[in-house]
Amino acid sequence: GATYVQPVLSYDRIHVLGLDFSSVIGSFVVRGDAAYTFTEDPAGVDPTVGNHSLAAVLGAERSLPGGAYLTGQVTFERTAPDAGADAVVDVASIIALRLEPDARLTVQTAWLHDYTDGSGLVQPSLNYALADGVTATFDGTVFYGRTGSRYGEWSDNSNLRVGVAYA
Numbered sequence: 001g002a003t004y005v006q007p008v009l010s011y012d013r014i015h016v017l018g019l020d021f022s023s024v025i026g027s028f029v030v031r032g033d034a035a036y037t038f039t040e041d042p043a044g045v046d047p048t049v050g051n052h053s054l055a056a057v058l059g060a061e062r063s064l065p066g067g068a069y070l071t072g073q074v075t076f077e078r079t080a081p082d083a084g085a086d087a088v089v090d091v092a093s094i095i096a097l098r099l100e101p102d103a104r105l106t107v108q109t110a111w112l113h114d115y116t117d118g119s120g121l122v123q124p125s126l127n128y129a130l131a132d133g134v135t136a137t138f139d140g141t142v143f144y145g146r147t148g149s150r151y152g153e154w155s156d157n158s159n160l161r162v163g164v165a166y167a
Contacts (some may be wrong), residue, residue: 012049016040032058044082051061067100090150091115104129112151119145119152133167 019145034056041049044087059073072095079088096110106127113120125139145152 011042014050026109028060028062030058030060030093032056042080044080044085047082051082051140067096071096092150114145114150115147116150117145119143119149121151121154130164135165136159137163137165 015038016035017038018033018060018147020031020033022029022031024030034054037050037053037055039050039052040046044051047096053096054077056076057073059071060073061069063069072093074093076086077090081087092112094110094112097108099107101107106125108123108125110123111120112122121144122142123140126137127139128136130136138161140158142158143151143154147153
């Protein structure tokens with residue numbers, strides 16, 4: 001017999017309401033945004049449809065003496081619960097520092113930390129231009145946290161890289 005294939009295109013409708021801002025306060029640039037996502041399953045009874053959620057971020061950045069640039073952000077996420085469950089809430093932050101003391105050397109570091117489960121990562125980096133087109137690099141990523149946490153699951157992927165690149 002004949003077989004008919006008829007694809008059915010379907011998606012779950014969502015609506016998002018959001019806002020953002022940016023302002024200079026003293027010597028800091030302060031930015032933030034927030035968004036609330038409305039789904040077709042407000043009661044959380046259909047596991048195939050995403051739940052309502054709220055996401056927000058507030059950050060500040062500033063140039064420092066000596067060619068340094070500092071950035072910090074705090075994030076908040078809350079996903080409404082499925083029926084009979086608790087809501088999922090996550091609070092995290094990132095702090096990043098970039099230092100360029102001269103035309104050859106760039107030092108960067110970033111620290112992400114999840115306050116909800118205590119996990120995070122640290123990423124140090126150092127680049128030095130040995131000559132035009134030749135750069136020595138030292139960088140890495142160190143994940144920490146318990147098994148099952150956001151970043152702790154990646155702890156076996158911590159790495160350190162040393163290299164020379166020619167372009």
